[in-house]
Amino acid sequence: xxxxxxxxxxxxxxxxxxxxxxxxxxxxxxxxxxxxxxxxxxxxxxxxxxxxxxxxxxxxxxxxxxxxxxxxxxxxxxxxxxxxxxxxxxxxxxxxxxxxxxxxxxxxxxxxxxxxxxxxxxxxxxxxxxxxxxxxxxxxxxxxxxxxxxxxxxxxxxxxxxxxxxxxxxxxxxxxxxxxxxxxxxxxxxxxxxxxxxxxxxxxxxxxxxxxxxxxxxxxxxxxxxxxxxxxxxxxxxxxxxxxxxxxxxxxxxxxxxxxxxxxxxxxxxxxxxxxxxxxxxxxxxxxxxxxxxxxx
Amino acid sequence: xxxxxxxxxxxxxxxxxxxxxxxxxxxxxxxxxxxxxxxxxxxxxxxxxxxxxxxxxxxxxxxxxxxxxxxxxxxxxxxxxxxxxxxxxxxxxxxxxxxxxxxxxxxxxxxxxxxxxxxxxxxxxxxxxxxxxxxxxxxxxxxxxxxxxxxxxxxxxxxxxxxxxxxxxxxxxxxxxxxxxxxxxxxxxxxxxxxxxxxxxxxxxxxxxxxxxxxxxxxx
Numbered sequence: 001x002x003x004x005x006x007x008x009x010x011x012x013x014x015x016x017x018x019x020x021x022x023x024x025x026x027x028x029x030x031x032x033x034x035x036x037x038x039x040x041x042x043x044x045x046x047x048x049x050x051x052x053x054x055x056x057x058x059x060x061x062x063x064x065x066x067x068x069x070x071x072x073x074x075x076x077x078x079x080x081x082x083x084x085x086x087x088x089x090x091x092x093x094x095x096x097x098x099x100x101x102x103x104x105x106x107x108x109x110x111x112x113x114x115x116x117x118x119x120x121x122x123x124x125x126x127x128x129x130x131x132x133x134x135x136x137x138x139x140x141x142x143x144x145x146x147x148x149x150x151x152x153x154x155x156x157x158x159x160x161x162x163x164x165x166x167x168x169x170x171x172x173x174x175x176x177x178x179x180x181x182x183x184x185x186x187x188x189x190x191x192x193x194x195x196x197x198x199x200x201x202x203x204x205x206x207x208x209x210x211x212x213x214x215x216x217x218x219x220x221x222x223x224x225x226x227x228x229x230x231x232x233x234x235x236x237x238x239x240x241x242x243x244x245x246x247x248x249x250x251x252x253x254x255x256x257x258x259x260x261x262x263x264x265x266x267x268x269x270x271x272x273x274x275x276x277x278x279x280x281x282x283x284x285x286x287x288x289x290x291x292x293x294x295x296x297x
Numbered sequence: 298x299x300x301x302x303x304x305x306x307x308x309x310x311x312x313x314x315x316x317x318x319x320x321x322x323x324x325x326x327x328x329x330x331x332x333x334x335x336x337x338x339x340x341x342x343x344x345x346x347x348x349x350x351x352x353x354x355x356x357x358x359x360x361x362x363x364x365x366x367x368x369x370x371x372x373x374x375x376x377x378x379x380x381x382x383x384x385x386x387x388x389x390x391x392x393x394x395x396x397x398x399x400x401x402x403x404x405x406x407x408x409x410x411x412x413x414x415x416x417x418x419x420x421x422x423x424x425x426x427x428x429x430x431x432x433x434x435x436x437x438x439x440x441x442x443x444x445x446x447x448x449x450x451x452x453x454x455x456x457x458x459x460x461x462x463x464x465x466x467x468x469x470x471x472x473x474x475x476x477x478x479x480x481x482x483x484x485x486x487x488x489x490x491x492x493x494x495x496x497x498x499x500x501x502x503x504x505x506x507x508x509x510x511x512x513x514x515x516x517x
Contacts, residue, residue, distance in 0.1 A: 084455075089502060111462040114454050114472045125455065132459035133502045147502070165463040173484045176496050177460035183499065192463055235464040235471040 001077050002105045002159035003049050004187045007213040012296065013276030015079060015190070015215065016043040016288050017051040018071075020062035025070050036067060040076050042285035046292050049077040051108060051190075051278070055086065058118025065095065069102050079161065080104045083112025088128040089137070093146055096138055100156030108161040108190065109134050132180045135162060139185025162186035164214075165236045166194050166203035175206055182212055190278040193219040193237050197269050204273045213275035218266070220259055220281045220288075224248045256287050264295035271296055298327035299363075299390040300420035300429050301334065304413055309386065310349055312411045316384035319351050321413075322371075322397060323358035324389035330422065331429070333414050334358075334388030342388060342413065354382045362393035369400045384409040390416040437507030443495055445486030450503070452479035458500035 006013050018039045025034045040050050050071055054064040068078035080099055087095065099107065115125040129137070137147040144155040162181040168174035178189070189212055194200045200216065207214065219237065221227050224247040227239040243262055250258050271277060277296070279288050313319060321342050328334025336358045343353045355378035359371040372379065385401075385408055387394040394412040401408040420429035434451045440458070441448060450456045454472040461480035464471025468481035487493050 111455060111457065113464065116454075116472050127455040127457070128505065129502050130455070130457040130459050131462075132499065136499070137502075163463060168461075168463070168465065169467060170481075170484065173461060173480065173496070176493075180459050180497070180499055235466040235469075235474075 001049075002157075003077070003079065003161070004159040006048055007188055007275055011048070012271070013049075013188075013213070013215060014047040014279075014292060014296070015049045015051060015276065016047045016279040016281060016285060017053060018067070018285070019053045019056050019282075020064060020067040022059070022061050025062060025066070036062070037070060037074065039281075039283070039285045040071050040074070043279075043281075043288045044074075044076050046289040047279070049079050049106060051079040051081055054081045054083045054110070054112065055118070056113070058085065058113045058115050058120070058123075060118070060120055065099055065102065065104070068099070068104055072103050077106070078104065079106040079108050081108045081110060082134075083110045084127050084129050084131060084134055085112030085115065086126055088126055089147060092129060092134060093137065093141065096141060096156055096158070097152070100158065105157070105159060106161065107138065107158045108163070109138060109186075110163055131162065132177065132184050135160060135181055135186050136184035142185070159187055160185055161188045161190060163192065163217075164189050165192035166199055167192060167196075167236055167238055171203065171206065178207065179210065182210060186212065188213045188215065188275075190215045191217040193217045193280065194270070195238065195240050195243065195266060197266070200270050201273060215276035215278040216267075216270050216274050217278045217280060218263060220263060220279065220284045220291075221247065222259060222282070222284060223250075223252070223255055256284065256290075259284070259287055260290045260294060263291045267291065267295035298330050298420060298422070298429070299392065300417040300431075301328050301331045301390050301414040302417050303333050303338075303388075304415055306345060306349070309411070309413050313346075313351065313384060313386065316409060316411075317352055318354050318381055318383045319346055320355040320357065320378060320382040320385050321346070321353065322362065322368075322385050322387045322389070323356070324362035324387075324393050325358050326361035326363065326389075328362075328389045328393070328414065329358075332426075334362075334393075338388055342386070346386075354378050362387065362389040363396050365396055365399060365403075368393075368396050369403065372400060372404065379406060379408070382408070384411055386411050386413050388413045390414065392416075435508070436503065436505075437512070438504055440500070443498070443500070444483050445490060445492065445495075447479060447483045447486055449479050449483065452482070456503070458503065460496065 021036045052064045052067040064081050068080040071078040111131045115123040164178045224244045227244045230237050281288050321339050323334040323339035339356050346353050357371050359367040361367050387397050398410040418431045421432050422429045436450050465478035470476045470478050
């Protein structure tokens with residue numbers, strides 16, 4: 001199922017995200033499931049689709065295509081993420097054909113975190129293409145030809161998503177790139193995590209005429225330590241001081257309740273401004289249904 | 298210029314293991330500017346080799362060791378020193394060391410040529426005598442006319458052509474927060490020039506065929 005069909009029907013689209021494991025997903029009698037699939041199962045009944053990240057943070061893991069196929073086999077609609085970091089233009093186009101052949105309908109195209117941020121810091125970063133170029137090429141592939149104009153028989157048929165960071169300063173520069181992505185063929189957007197209602201409403205106002213559905217991105221904040229870490233170390237995200245304070249001294253057992261409260265408050269305010277929400281639970285997929293129940297349904 | 302940094306002495310001595318009589322060849326071009334292979338640094342290396350028990354036969358610093366005519370010219374008339382030398386140690390870039398090897402080949406001399414420096418990039422001196430930075434990767438297809446004179450291929454860690462990635466924060470790069478995001482610089486520059494429209498133009502994938510190695514340039 002293409003996620004764009006839901007946007008077309010004015011469905012408020014909910015997605016979540018799972019990161020493939022550092023290892024394999026291969027069910028045996030001794031271990032019939034895996035952490036990866038268990039995570040996805042926790043959100044299966046409350047979201048429309050689940051993103052599968054592509055070696056996120058440049059940490060080497062199971063590939064996002066294998067992860068996406070595993071979800072599809074279990075009736076969970078995957079949004080296959082593909083980055084420009086590790087593959088050149090031949091490999092990227094080939095991978096898209098492979099993805100379509102394996103039943104993938106939704107692809108989210110990103111630049112990718114730099115190799116130096118991950119666990120293989122001496123790797124050669126590829127970045128043969130950027131995200132705008134790959135979107136345009138994928139769009140061309142949907143229309144029956146590779147980037148060199150050679151015919152594809154039959155061509156893939158992807159719904160194509162992209163990302164945008166509303167926290168970016170200057171915002172104008174981010175918006176220029178967003179418009180380029182739309183022209184290149186992006187049909188929906190998932191944002192970087194936003195916690196400041198003012199930032200999000202300004203962003204929504206600035207993108208009013210763009211004509212593409214936007215899902216608000218939310219990273220679940222698990223502790224004050226994590227919030228501080230994100231503020232100091234994770235580029236492009238700012239967790240408000242009020243959130244840090246509310247989590248200060250909260251025991252781990254209670255932190256999920258506070259996370260549900262804070263995130264739900266945020267979503268009640270911001271969800272009406274956009275066309276969906278994308279959760280990045282980072283291992284707390286069990287919290288996602290609780291947030292949805294108390295804020296969106 | 299080609300930026301160079303000296304290899305650790307232990308590595309140099311390991312490369313010279315088995316060779317006792319050494320000639321040190323510097324370079325009065327880029328390596329002089331980097332303070333790694335000019336006459337002063339050649340003097341220092343001669344002393345260091347001496348301390349390590351090597352016998353230094355001769356020292357020579359051509360004008361630009363990567364120019365075959367300079368290097369060959371500096372060797373002419375020194376056949377005696379050359380014949381007394383077990384190995385040459387070049388304090389120049391990788392190109393200088395290879396041109397020195399070529400010079401010996403053309404002279405019909407089989408001479409081990411070792412290198413005492415690491416080449417660290419095509420660098421520009423931005424603070425005289427203090428700091429050089431990489432600003433050009435010789436991609437063979439210059440985009441500076443479209444990007445306000447700031448190269449995204451080199452100065453953006455991901456060589457992005459259509460704007461910044463999502464990792465930039467407050468105008469700084471996700472790879473090194475001490476470094477400016479190239480696209481933030483390009484944006485500021487184009488805005489100041491009244492040319493922001495240039496940012497809206499879709500830039501095609503780079504033709505990396507133009508930088509396939511090794512490249513040649515027919516000069517004349």
